[in-house]
Amino acid sequence: MKKIAVLGATGSIGRQTLEVVDQLQGEVGVFALSAHGNVDLLAEQVDKYHPQVVAISDQSKLPLLRRRLSGWPGRVLSGEQGLVEIATAPEVDLIVSAVVGVAGLVPTYAALQAGKQVALANKETLVAGGHLIMAEANKRNSPLLPVDSEHSAVFQSLMGQDPTALKKIILTASGGPFLRSSLAEMEKVTPEAALAHPTWRMGEKITIDSATLMNKGLEVIEAHWLFGLDYDRIEVVIHPQSVVHSLVELVDGSILAQLGPADMRLPIQFALTYPERRVNTFSRLDLTSVGEIGFYPPDPQRFLSLQLAYAAGRTGGSMPTVLNAANEEAVRLFLGRRIGFTDIWRIVEVVMGEHDKQGLDQAPDLEAIIAIDQWARSAVKSCVRKVLK
Ligand SMILES: NC(=O)c1ccc[n+]([C@@H]2O[C@H](COP(=O)([O-])OP(=O)(O)OC[C@H]3O[C@@H](n4cnc5c(N)ncnc54)[C@H](OP(=O)(O)O)[C@@H]3O)[C@@H](O)[C@H]2O)c1
Numbered sequence: 001m002k003k004i005a006v007l008g009a010t011g012s013i014g015r016q017t018l019e020v021v022d023q024l025q026g027e028v029g030v031f032a033l034s035a036h037g038n039v040d041l042l043a044e045q046v047d048k049y050h051p052q053v054v055a056i057s058d059q060s061k062l063p064l065l066r067r068r069l070s071g072w073p074g075r076v077l078s079g080e081q082g083l084v085e086i087a088t089a090p091e092v093d094l095i096v097s098a099v100v101g102v103a104g105l106v107p108t109y110a111a112l113q114a115g116k117q118v119a120l121a122n123k124e125t126l127v128a129g130g131h132l133i134m135a136e137a138n139k140r141n142s143p144l145l146p147v148d149s150e151h152s153a154v155f156q157s158l159m160g161q162d163p164t165a166l167k168k169i170i171l172t173a174s175g176g177p178f179l180r181s182s183l184a185e186m187e188k189v190t191p192e193a194a195l196a197h198p199t200w201r202m203g204e205k206i207t208i209d210s211a212t213l214m215n216k217g218l219e220v221i222e223a224h225w226l227f228g229l230d231y232d233r234i235e236v237v238i239h240p241q242s243v244v245h246s247l248v249e250l251v252d253g254s255i256l257a258q259l260g261p262a263d264m265r266l267p268i269q270f271a272l273t274y275p276e277r278r279v280n281t282f283s284r285l286d287l288t289s290v291g292e293i294g295f296y297p298p299d300p301q302r303f304l305s306l307q308l309a310y311a312a313g314r315t316g317g318s319m320p321t322v323l324n325a326a327n328e329e330a331v332r333l334f335l336g337r338r339i340g341f342t343d344i345w346r347i348v349e350v351v352m353g354e355h356d357k358q359g360l361d362q363a364p365d366l367e368a369i370i371a372i373d374q375w376a377r378s379a380v381k382s383c384v385r386k387v388l389k
Pocket of ligand 1: 035097098149
């Protein structure tokens, strides 16, 4: 039995990972689970999956979790160190990195350093620390397993291909709820409207990122690291139906793709059973009911986030860390109704500009990444005070 630790078990990906565990009927065992603040759900998951260790990253929730789990014989850990402990526990074969945001970086890096197989949903980890993560991942015989549906599609399309045959990667984007909105309409977008994604049900942060197209920008950087391609060889196309999850173009002009329903349990399952396939009862794609599908170029004027992500990726060094941290902070402010929707990318652009003036760190280590991340977050706050108010 493969033993897993799920970091971010109470989130959208974490919960779906546990549904996949149910389907796999004893093939995968849950050794450890983590949550940030959702004590009730974590306790329910403990009752159902009988892990041996849990971690709650929000330290203030530890007393409540201990009370809720009183009488349970397992270990209860807390804080970032708790996540690192479960990610590196000798009993764990594979970790599912499904925390949201850069908070996933330290435990994911620790898991790789400890030689664990990693199924990676937490794209912010690769955006902020891609060079560190890939250096560790490349020391292993088995690959870093992508959970993001686009990267899983690329990964699956490339299986069995000679790496020198790859010309480019084509990532598909649904375009989010404002695909056809004008910039003036986007200025007035509320959190409720931005959280209503047309094709995917996900956590709040990634749903807002999908609406600004920053999610696709983060995925471009993620693809750069996972597949080792220059940014000129990573293309984004709008594909509103979310049926073709991504494609690869080969040197002879052939294009290969992976198709399926908009159901994250499929890429999660493949990451858990790789390189094998397993039967499941999840939704299936009925091609005849899909209707017409289309592919369009994204409009860079209305979706500046995508351009900013390409620019940060091409600049490299510490710039993607700044892009990611400024975006995380700006999304938080938008969800708290402190800034408007289009302010998200305005703020990210200003903070990236400030970082550029200060000078980049070309190859930041983990400590430097954490410091730069913190700097970018405080720069967002002063940007809101100075520029937007
Ligand atoms: N959802 C999707 O369909 C999807 C698809 C592709 C990729 N991804 C990626 O997968 C990751 C997770 O996304 P999600 O949609 O599952 O997010 P989510 O529903 O918001 O869940 C996030 C998880 O992380 C935990 N968490 C929150 N803040 C944390 C912190 N500071 N430290 C440690 N843990 C923290 C949450 O705990 P509590 O619930 O206890 O607060 C929860 O378990 C993201 O990187 C996202 O981009 C998601």
